[in-house]
Amino acid sequence: MASRAASSRPSPAAPTPSACRSSASRRKKKSASAGWYNNRAFEIEAEKIGRSPLTLEGDAFSDEMKKNFIERVREKFGQLDLLVYSMAAPVRTDPDTGKTYRSVIKPLGAPVEIKTLDTETGEVFQTTLEPASEEQTAATVAVMGGDDWKRWIDQLADAGVLAPGFRTLNYTYIGSELTWPIYWNGTLGRAKVDLDSKAEAIRGRLGADAARVVALKAVVTQASSAIPVVPLYGTVLFKVMKQLGLHEGCIEQIDRLFRTKLGKGVALDDAQRVRVDDWELSPEVQTEVSRRWPLLTTETLGELADLGEYKSQFLRLFGFGIDGVDYTQDVDPRIVPG
Template sequence: MIIKPKFRGFVCATAHPEGCAYLVKKQIQYVKAEQQLEGPKRVLVIGASTGYGLASRIVAAFGCGASTIGVSLEKNALHNTTATAGWYNTVTFEKEAAAAGLYSRSINGDAFSNEIKEKTIELIKQDLKKIDLVVYSIAAPRRTDPATGEMSSSVIKPIGKPFTSKTINLNSHDLYDVTLEPASEEEIRQTVKVMGGEDWQLWLETLENAGVLAEGVKTVSYSYIGPELTYPIYTGGTIGKAKEHLVATAKLLNDQLESVGGQAFVSVNKALVTQASAAIPVVPLYLMLLTKVMESKNINEDCIEQIYRLFADRLYAAGGRFDETTVIRIDDRELREDVQAEVLQLWEQVCSGNQDVSGAVERFRREFLNLFGFEYENIDYEQESEAEQGHPHILTL
């Protein structure tokens, strides 16, 4: 079939297999070109098919030579639909890992469920015996508690009072004011339930009880704080409450992992173009201006560059035990004073109508579509593609 981008609101409902493969291979090539790392050798990535989770799996495998197990929830093609981008990413990763002689297995299912946790442990015991790094990188809109059956949904809202700011229409390029109403206590509770640290803790407890955590194991989960400009809908909003819970969970896990000499971290990463960020008021405009400023200073980073730096300079620096506090900051370049000062200056110029952002909008749109395999110059999108793809190392439950 010939595959084109199709949208449902802010959601891209199609993905291009060749384009997704190109994105994954490009990240692998970046890691191979860098210095090989003395890092983990048996790695579990929970949320391994896109974004920071996929980058973590690539750095572990192709930067450290690690055997990896990835857990994610994606869909293969069905009838006249394409697979999800994460499915094509996983297929490509499995092919590239096999070609490089690296052990790799992928479990496709609901990571929040007990069934997937049990199946993962079964696979670890069978093939790897122990895990020395657990990466938790799930950003889901909803979660079912396996103990109670309760379904919780996350929201991105301010707390306490409404928040009004400028945002941009990605189609017309028009700026307009948007107001977000404050979250209710129940919305806050459910957001923490979905995006806080509860499931991360359940995974580590389950893995520890099963005896599959290696001595000196590390675990890391990912977070975002952002600048004052987006504070009301991030750090000061519902997501901020969830991330506070995540940090508190890391501290609890540090105590629980003492028996195996383990450590737990929350890595605060920089802002990136994602499917979620395109739908959040204020954020696309901020990202456009941030990218412009950081590129002008030659300090911009994508997922793979951030995670390589996390492994090389923080988690596995000099191959020794890493003793930083629970929270690791690799958003340091985004939040540099000079960067934020220039972003704010541009923001004021844009909002007053004194700055043309058409080029920035087109770049944001292109980066967004790249996530789904579209808008790459080296791919002929008029050619037929095989939408349904698979790999024997992907186990779907």
């Protein structure tokens, strides 16, 4: 349960700061985010099998949250043997300077024209994205790079709550060349490179195997759905990987990571990353995705891609589209079913 305890973060998995500050009367009238209920449901299921989870909700970028977390870890676990850092947040305030940074999803150098998808209507269309400024690029690295990850590890190490042989993982995405104009070759890519440098710095302090960036396959998340081209790429990828018997969801790929990719002797790439995107980027998958890509139009989407699967996974993030749930019934948002 140590890794779960380490997953406090400002994202869809926690109420927003504004919700946390709202008055008592307002809280009675307003439900929390879907992620808040996911956390409560996780705690119920964990307790059913004799586990004792620790969930903290707040601004994971703040030193206050880190201090609170360290105190709770001492009380509940003593030390941590694993911390998984998985952050999806558009804004970060630097605890040292008080400056607030906002990330942007833009290309670098020149405008990029790229094919994308309106997931609501199923329309495939071209869009032009303007390049980021140097200031926007730096801000994106400040929010989505590795600085806060390293800050977490340094403070945990200084507090003496890391067990011998401690390891930390940071999940990332690299993707295929089809998404690179907006992803790897853009502001997001700069932030991802920063993760690699911070992983090296953590290894320099804690040991050769202490920190790894883990490259995962494309999945449906609230964060990824906001990136131009990625939803369209995902709908094609899912269909191809299903047809080849290689499709994995979030749970399946993380299960494969822990079962097969974290032992001694596992191959790393040139940047010392663990690769769980190997099935997505295999030649048989990418050759077929690349063949379909120029053929994609609004009219051919149903034949070449799987928009239905994408929509289903997105709805399920927020508790919708679940078999056996009667969505016409009134519910009390203050009650989490046991």
